[in-house]
Amino acid sequence: MSLPGDRREGPSPVSCGGNEVLPADSSRSMTVAQMVASSQRLRLNPNKDHKPDSYEDLQVDFSPSIFSSLERYLPPSMLGVPRDDKVKFMREILVKYLPHGERNRVQKHRDYRKKIISNYQPLHKELYTLHPTTFFLPSFLKAISDNTEESFRSMMSEPSPGVFTFEMLQPRFCELLLAEVENFEKWVNETKFRIMRPNTMNKYGAVLDDFGLETMLDKLMEGFIRPMSKVFFPEVGGSTLDSHHGFVVEYGKDRDVDLGFHVDDSEVTLNVCLGKQFSGGELFFRGTRCDKHVNTGSQSEEIFDYSHVPGRAVLHRGRHRHGARATTSGHRINLLLWCRSSVFREMKKYQKDFSSWCGECFREKKERQRLSIAATKSELLRKEGESTA
Numbered sequence: 177m178s179l180p181g182d183r184r185e186g187p188s189p190v191s192c193g194g195n196e197v198l199p200a201d202s203s204r205s206m207t208v209a210q211m212v213a214s215s216q217r218l219r220l221n222p223n224k225d226h227k228p229d230s231y232e233d234l235q236v237d238f239s240p241s242i243f244s245s246l247e248r249y250l251p252p253s254m255l256g257v258p259r260d261d262k263v264k265f266m267r268e269i270l271v272k273y274l275p276h277g278e279r280n281r282v283q284k285h286r287d288y289r290k291k292i293i294s295n296y297q298p299l300h301k302e303l304y305t306l307h308p309t310t311f312f313l314p315s316f317l318k319a320i321s322d323n324t325e326e327s328f329r330s331m332m333s334e335p336s337p338g339v340f341t342f343e344m345l346q347p348r349f350c351e352l353l354l355a356e357v358e359n360f361e362k363w364v365n366e367t368k369f370r371i372m373r374p375n376t377m378n379k380y381g382a383v384l385d386d387f388g389l390e391t392m393l394d395k396l397m398e399g400f401i402r403p404m405s406k407v408f409f410p411e412v413g414g415s416t417l418d419s420h421h422g423f424v425v426e427y428g429k430d431r432d433v434d435l436g437f438h439v440d441d442s443e444v445t446l447n448v449c450l451g452k453q454f455s456g457g458e459l460f461f462r463g464t465r466c467d468k469h470v471n472t473g474s475q476s477e478e479i480f481d482y483s484h485v486p487g488r489a490v491l492h493r494g495r496h497r498h499g500a501r502a503t504t505s506g507h508r509i510n511l512l513l514w515c516r517s518s519v520f521r522e523m524k525k526y527q528k529d530f531s532s533w534c535g536e537c538f539r540e541k542k543e544r545q546r547l548s549i550a551a552t553k554s555e556l557l558r559k560e561g562e563s564t565a
C-alpha cells in the first residue's frame with residue numbers, strides 16, 4: 177500500500193485532504209465479481225493444488241502477494257474467472273478489514289489515481305520501468321551490488337551523524353524525469369484536473385505515485401534504498417521498509433520559496449536534487465527526535481547545513497528534523513522518496529525509550545546513568561566512612 181496517509185501527529189503531516197477528490201464514475205452496474213460475491217463464500221482451508229495468478233504488475237492498493245495468497249481461498253467457481261474479476265472480489269473482502277475512515281479514504285484515493293492513469297499520456301515511457309544502468313551512476317550501482325557497509329561508505333560521506341550524501345542519478349535521467357513532471361503539469365493545467373499536492377507543506381510539486389511511477393519507485397526502494405537503510409538505520413525499521421510516498425517538490429519564483437522546520441512522515445527519506453539552475457535552497461538539519469521530543473533544542477553537533485547538487489542524494493531518518501532555506505534564484509526540483517515500515521510503526525506503539533535514535537531520549541538516558549553512578553558512589557563512600565569511623 178502506498179497512500180499519502182497520515183497516522184502521525186507532528187509538524188509535517190501528509191494530507192490527502194484540502195483538495196477535493198473528483199467524484200467517482202456514477203454509472204455503476206453490478207460486476208461479475210459483485211454478483212459472485214453476493215452468493216459465494218471463501219473456502220475455510222486453502223486449495224493447495226491451485227497455482228494462483230501473479231498480481232505483481234497491478235497498480236493496486238494491497239500488496240500483490242496478498243492477492244496471490246488469498247486466491248487459494250476463493251470458491252472453486254471463481255478460480256476460472258478473469259484476473260480483474262478476482263481482484264475486484266478479493267479487494268472487497270480486504271477493504272472490510274480496514275478501519276472505517278481508512279476504507280473510505282483508500283477507495284477515494286484509488287478512484288483518483290485510476291482517473292489520472294487512464295487519462296494521462298506519459299512522455300517518456302522508459303521512466304516507468306526501473307532500468308538501473310540508465311538511471312544510476314556506475315559508482316552507486318557498484319556499491320549496491322557489493323552490498324556491504326564498506327562498499328556503501330566508499331561512495332558516500334556522512335557530513336553529520338545520520339546524514340548520508342552520495343552521487344546517485346545519471347544527468348540524462350534527471351532531464352527525462354524533469355520533462356515528465358513538466359509534461360504532467362501541462363496536462364493538469366490543460367485539463368483543469370484538480371490534483372493533490374505531495375503534502376501539507378508544499379503548494380507545488382506532484383505525487384509521482386499518482387501518475388504511474390509507483391511500481392518503479394517501489395523497485396527503487398526495495399532494491400536500492402532498503403539495502404542501505406538496513407545498514408545505516410536498522411533502529412528505525414530500515415530493514416523492513418515496505419511502502420513509500422514518492423513525489424517531487426519545486427522551489428523558486430512562482431513556486432514554493434522555502435520549507436519550514438519539520439519531520440517527515442517516513443522512517444527513511446531519500447532526497448535527490450534533479451536540477452535545474454538555482455542558488456540558495458540549502459537543507460538544514462537539527463538532530464533526530466521522537467514524537468515527545470520533537471520540539472526540544474539542538475546540540476551544537478546536531479547543526480548541519482547542506483547545499484544541493486543535481487544528481488546527488490541525501491539519505492536521512494524521517495525523524496531527523498530539517499527544513500529548506502529560500503531558493504533565491506532559478507528553479508530547484510527535488511525528488512523525495514519517503515520510505516515507511518509498517519513493522520516499525522506497529523512496534524513503536526509499545527515503546528517509550530527511543531534512545532537508539534532520538535538525540536533527546538539518548539541525552540536523558542545518559543543523564544539518568546550519570547546520576548545513578550553518582551548515587552552509588554556516594555553511597556559507597558558513606559558506607560566506607562561508617563566502617564572506618
Ligand SMILES: [Zn+2]
Pocket residue numbers: 465466467468469530534535536537538
Ligand atoms: Zn525522545
